[in-house]
Amino acid sequence: MTRFQLIAIRLLLLALVLTAWQVLPRNGIINPLLLPPFSDVLSTLWEILGRPQVHEAILVTSAEVIVAFVIAVPLGAAIGVLIAEHDYAGQIFKPLLFYVFSVPKSIFLPMFILIMGIGFQQKVAYAAFSTLFIVIMSATAAVESVRTDHVLVARSFGATRWQILTRVYVPSMMPILLETLRISMIFNFTGVMIAEMYASRTGLGYLIANWGENFQLPQLFAGVILLAVVAIAFNEAVRVLEHRVSAWRT
Amino acid sequence: MKRPAPATVRWLILAGLLVFWELFPRTGIIPELFMPPLSKVLAVLAKDWREYASELAVTLYEVACAMLIACGAGILAGALVGGVALLRSLLLPVFSSLYAVPLVILYPIFTAWFGIGSESKIIFAGVYGFFPVMLSTAAGIRTIDAQLLLAARSMGATLPQQIARVIIPASIPTVLTGLRLGGALTIIGVVVSEMLISSAGIGYLVTRYRTILDSAHVFGAIVVILLLSILFDTFARAVERRTLVWQTAGRRQKAGEVVQIAGSPAPAPV
Amino acid sequence: MANVSPVLSIVRDEPASAAIEVAGLTHVYDGRDGKVPALTDIAMTVGAGRFVVIVGPSGCGKTSLLMMMAGLRHQTSGTIRIQGRPIDNPDPERVGVVFQEASLFPWLTALDNIEFPLALRHAPKAERAERANQMLNLVGLQGFGARYPHELSGGMKQRVSIARGLVQDPPVLLMDEPFAALDEQTRMTMGHELLRIWSQTAKTVVFVTHSLTEAVYLADEVLVMSARPGRIIGRIAINLPRPRTYEMMATDIFGCLRDRIWQQIRKEG
Numbered sequence: 001m002t003r004f005q006l007i008a009i010r011l012l013l014l015a016l017v018l019t020a021w022q023v024l025p026r027n028g029i030i031n032p033l034l035l036p037p038f039s040d041v042l043s044t045l046w047e048i049l050g051r052p053q054v055h056e057a058i059l060v061t062s063a064e065v066i067v068a069f070v071i072a073v074p075l076g077a078a079i080g081v082l083i084a085e086h087d088y089a090g091q092i093f094k095p096l097l098f099y100v101f102s103v104p105k106s107i108f109l110p111m112f113i114l115i116m117g118i119g120f121q122q123k124v125a126y127a128a129f130s131t132l133f134i135v136i137m138s139a140t141a142a143v144e145s146v147r148t149d150h151v152l153v154a155r156s157f158g159a160t161r162w163q164i165l166t167r168v169y170v171p172s173m174m175p176i177l178l179e180t181l182r183i184s185m186i187f188n189f190t191g192v193m194i195a196e197m198y199a200s201r202t203g204l205g206y207l208i209a210n211w212g213e214n215f216q217l218p219q220l221f222a223g224v225i226l227l228a229v230v231a232i233a234f235n236e237a238v239r240v241l242e243h244r245v246s247a248w249r250t
Numbered sequence: 251m252k253r254p255a256p257a258t259v260r261w262l263i264l265a266g267l268l269v270f271w272e273l274f275p276r277t278g279i280i281p282e283l284f285m286p287p288l289s290k291v292l293a294v295l296a297k298d299w300r301e302y303a304s305e306l307a308v309t310l311y312e313v314a315c316a317m318l319i320a321c322g323a324g325i326l327a328g329a330l331v332g333g334v335a336l337l338r339s340l341l342l343p344v345f346s347s348l349y350a351v352p353l354v355i356l357y358p359i360f361t362a363w364f365g366i367g368s369e370s371k372i373i374f375a376g377v378y379g380f381f382p383v384m385l386s387t388a389a390g391i392r393t394i395d396a397q398l399l400l401a402a403r404s405m406g407a408t409l410p411q412q413i414a415r416v417i418i419p420a421s422i423p424t425v426l427t428g429l430r431l432g433g434a435l436t437i438i439g440v441v442v443s444e445m446l447i448s449s450a451g452i453g454y455l456v457t458r459y460r461t462i463l464d465s466a467h468v469f470g471a472i473v474v475i476l477l478l479s480i481l482f483d484t485f486a487r488a489v490e491r492r493t494l495v496w497q498t499a500g501r502r503q504k505a506g507e508v509v510q511i512a513g514s515p516a517p518a519p520v
Numbered sequence: 521m522a523n524v525s526p527v528l529s530i531v532r533d534e535p536a537s538a539a540i541e542v543a544g545l546t547h548v549y550d551g552r553d554g555k556v557p558a559l560t561d562i563a564m565t566v567g568a569g570r571f572v573v574i575v576g577p578s579g580c581g582k583t584s585l586l587m588m589m590a591g592l593r594h595q596t597s598g599t600i601r602i603q604g605r606p607i608d609n610p611d612p613e614r615v616g617v618v619f620q621e622a623s624l625f626p627w628l629t630a631l632d633n634i635e636f637p638l639a640l641r642h643a644p645k646a647e648r649a650e651r652a653n654q655m656l657n658l659v660g661l662q663g664f665g666a667r668y669p670h671e672l673s674g675g676m677k678q679r680v681s682i683a684r685g686l687v688q689d690p691p692v693l694l695m696d697e698p699f700a701a702l703d704e705q706t707r708m709t710m711g712h713e714l715l716r717i718w719s720q721t722a723k724t725v726v727f728v729t730h731s732l733t734e735a736v737y738l739a740d741e742v743l744v745m746s747a748r749p750g751r752i753i754g755r756i757a758i759n760l761p762r763p764r765t766y767e768m769m770a771t772d773i774f775g776c777l778r779d780r781i782w783q784q785i786r787k788e789g
């Protein structure tokens with residue numbers, strides 16, 4: 001089966017799902033109050049994209065996502081590299097991190113609220129916190145993925161520390177680094193969403209939680225589609241980059 | 251001077267954290283509202299253990315149902331996707347794209363459809379745990395050493411025999427990893443959904459006591475959830491370890507941590 | 521012809537009863553750039569109880585040929601008869617296979633691995649255990665039956681794999697570079713062991729290898745294959761006396777035979 005045929009079948013499946021979403025509620029086979037027809041959701045999406053309240057929410061959410069990302073990624077990467085490069089620290093902290101990693105971060109959300117209230121800072125702090133651990137673990141994995149024989153070969157040809165860093169470490173780690181960015185963004189986005197849905201006064205997460213509670217299902221579905229499309233688009237963009245960079249790595 | 255063993259240092263760090271948890275709020279360095287001292291939290295747990303236990307029972311019931319859904323549907327779908335080449339090339343890329351969507355935004359839809367009782371939690375957490383189980387199962391079936399199947403065929407194994415005696419045992423370690431990740435996610439899913447909108451469960455306790463600013467009770471619930479997830483993780487890892495010998499022997503590619511993060515059974519956001 | 525040493529003579533007389541007969545076998549597979557001929561016009565006969573070794577450059581199709589003899593792969597045209605009957609599908613009653621990597625099931629003990637083919641046939645438990653223990657003794661692993669593959673050395677794994685290949689007492693044993701992954705010393709020992717097992721069981725063996733030394737040491741007859749598309753370009757009889765000993769490797773005649781095979785391969789390359 002060729003790539004083209006596969007994509008065609010996928011599009012066909014998507015069309016089928018969307019048609020069902022349109023036709024079944026229209027004919028009353030599914031209650032349109034519970035599942036508004038796809039066309040209604042689309043027109044609602046268009047309508048809410050014009051509201052100032054939604055504009056504000058998009059701005060706030062984007063700002064939270066970006067600030068949390070900018071805090072969590074460098075911090076996590078620094079800690080991760082330290083753990084990977086420092087044997088003793090690694091032996092102490094790696095098992096601890098694995099445990100912390102398996103613990104649900106969301107249960108600490110109330111702590112953040114008790115300390116910081118429910119404003120911008122608290123969203124950023126919680127999202128950065130929930131992202132930090134995956135960044136640490138990925139950064140550690142990235143450093144450890146550098147093959148010692150490559151470093152050895154470089155050293156045997158008299159490479160300096162700087163040359164080893166730029167010519168062996170960076171290119172070896174590049175694919176994992178990009179993947180780390182991609183997965184951190186997923187974690188980060190999820191963190192912001194949960195924090196906004198849990199307790200907030202603005203932001204997209206707050207809006208969809210609110211629409212859900214008020215049974216405004218067309219708005220709710222429109223919001224979910226908007227968020228999903230943005231998340232998928234970002235993810236795919238980084239994946240394309242990843243694919244290019246990792247071509248040499250098998 | 252010889253450095254102390256890493257395990258010793260780890261226990262010291264843990265002990266230090268517990269001491270700080272007690273001392274910092276006591277001395278007023280951290281306000282008690284932000285973090286009540288450990289002894290107070292434990293006292294609250296001891297006093298109101300009945301309440302915690304009855305809410306925990308609700309949570310456990312929801313987790314059990316959600317795990318049944320996640321594991322059952324996940325293994326079934328994973329076997330199909332892993333075993334049928336067409337489904338695999340058709341659907342796997344779609345699933346890995348969908349992984350980017352924070353599933354938690356679906357929860358309001360589930361509460362609108364199924365109400366704020368246990369049903370919406372079970373379904374949300376089931377969906378949450380489904381993906382890692384399915385992806386691991388598919389990966390487990392896909393990465394079986396082709397030589398093992400060839401050997402079984404040379405001995406005249408029929409297709410059902412190949413499935414029962416080679417494919418299933420060879421994929422068990424990977425599936426178990428999926429069950430651990432998926433199980434952890436169902437616990438998280440239930441707790442998060444209880445925290446968001448509900449009227450029962452341990453997550454509900456967290457939210458209820460937070461709104462009345464009763465920090466000691468909030469932390470009590472957090473401790474219970476922490477213990478629950480650590481217990482599950484320890485148990486699941488112990489089960490996995492029993493089958494680990496097959497994993498290294500029966501698979502061409504070593505499933506290191508890099509692969510764990512880079513590969514399909516992705517870690518859990520939340 | 522009088523001067524030619526008998527060990528260097530080309531095989532002309534085939535034994536009366538043939539265990540394996542391959543005639544007019546050709547294989548073509550679909551490659552990226554269209555049809556690729558992999559094997560052309562293979563004809564060979566292996567007499568019952570003989571030990572035949574196939575050598576040839578990498579990618580010449582010797583493994584494919586072996587898989588076809590095992591009924592694991594289908595040729596494009598031509599016939600393969602094992603014990604007088606064509607083989608279309610794996611038939612463990614007629615053919616046992618030993619693979620390059622021991623291919624033991626990591627979740628089964630050595631004994632359970634050996635029993636595996638019998639279990640597929642729902643043989644009674646007692647019979648299974650008895651047969652498997654016999655095989656375990658035959659390959660010199662008594663006392664190791666309860667070990668799992670990861671607890672065995674490379675050589676021991678291949679012994680288990682040989683035992684598994686023999687457990688149903690098939691007249692023909694096909695071996696695909698079984699010792700390729702072993703270190704040189706283990707490899708020599710295993711070759712010696714294989715000859716001992718062969719002499720005790722009187723199987724017909726077809727053995728694929730890259731090692732010319734191994735080929736001369738083990739074989740009654742060596743078949744030399746060309747690079748792709750694989751053809752049989754030489755048949756060399758190894759008339760060294762049996763039982764073979766390590767000392768024979770140092771003899772001129774051993775070296776001569778080895779060189780002769782090498783010349784055949786080189787001429788084609």
